[in-house]
Ligand SMILES: Nc1nc2c(c(=O)[nH]1)N[C@H]1C(S)=C(S)[C@@H](COP(=O)(O)O)O[C@H]1N2
């Protein structure tokens with residue numbers, strides 16, 4: 001099954017649990033699945049996932065084993081709750097957010113598309129272009145050699161955090177309170193890189209690109225490309241990061257290179273970073289326009305229909 005053909009496992013189960021069982025376990029009936037469970041099958045699956053499934057003999061057909069719904073299926077993540085598996089989105093239960101520095105295993109995952117296959121740090125390059133005096137192509141080695149390397153504890157919070165509590169409800173991932181984390185990021189200051197490229201007078205906004213691909217598989221479409229006003233881009237706390245909590249960045253958190261733009265919605269912190277373009281207009285990339293990552297520019301009662309032209313880009317977390 002290709003990445004494009006997959007459906008979120010929870011949707012898959014919600015629609016037709018018996019069929020989902022048949023497809024997942026390769027058995028034709030409820031009774032067969034029980035037979036399969038009594039055999040070595042699910043125990044082996046549990047072992048493969050890193051935890052034995054106790055009581056698996058009693059699982060009724062159509063019940064999605066928690067271990068499959070849990071982000072422990074993502075290597076290096078532990079205890080996260082999967083909200084969607086295509087694209088992968090997983091939040092951290094509040095009781096696991098009690099560290100001053102969020103462990104990598106507990107940093108939430110928010111993907112709009114399909115992560116790149118190749119995340120090797122060797123050979124990774126990012127470009128800086130647009131309204132700059134000197135367009136740059138930088139490897140991670142170049143970044144480490146040519147700029148001051150700093151470590152900062154920075155919070156990333158998704159603009160959708162808390163959406164599950166909206167009344168009336170809003171579409172999208174139903175984040176409760178766990179789409180937030182504070183890792184210690186290591187990298188170079190975005191401002192230093194932009195100064196080296198030479199910011200031209202016309203530049204008013206950044207445009208960020210990553211190596212992830214659109215869910216449709218169409219190479220012409222980007223899953224997400226956001227930016228920030230140049231004033232925010234020059235804030236010395238923004239990092240182009242290649243390290244997380246003293247090690248490598250986790251693949252689901254943007255390895256090997258990402259932006260971290262603290263204080264602004266998480267969507268500004270482009271993962272799998274390949275390019276920053278300085279523009280002479282507000283960036284109009286994927287998820288910058290319409291109602292994406294925007295809010296009405298005036299207070300409205302919950303559920304009010306607001307014309308699209310009255311939406312403005314979400315800026316600092318307020
Ligand atoms: N390339 C790319 N960068 C991205 C995204 C994405 O889908 N693709 N999602 C953004 C959003 S909406 C958020 S909230 C943060 C989440 O970062 P995390 O997955 O490391 O927690 O990444 C941002 N950077």
Ligand SMILES: [Mo]
Pocket residue numbers: 110157158159160265266267
């Ligand atoms: Mo987000």
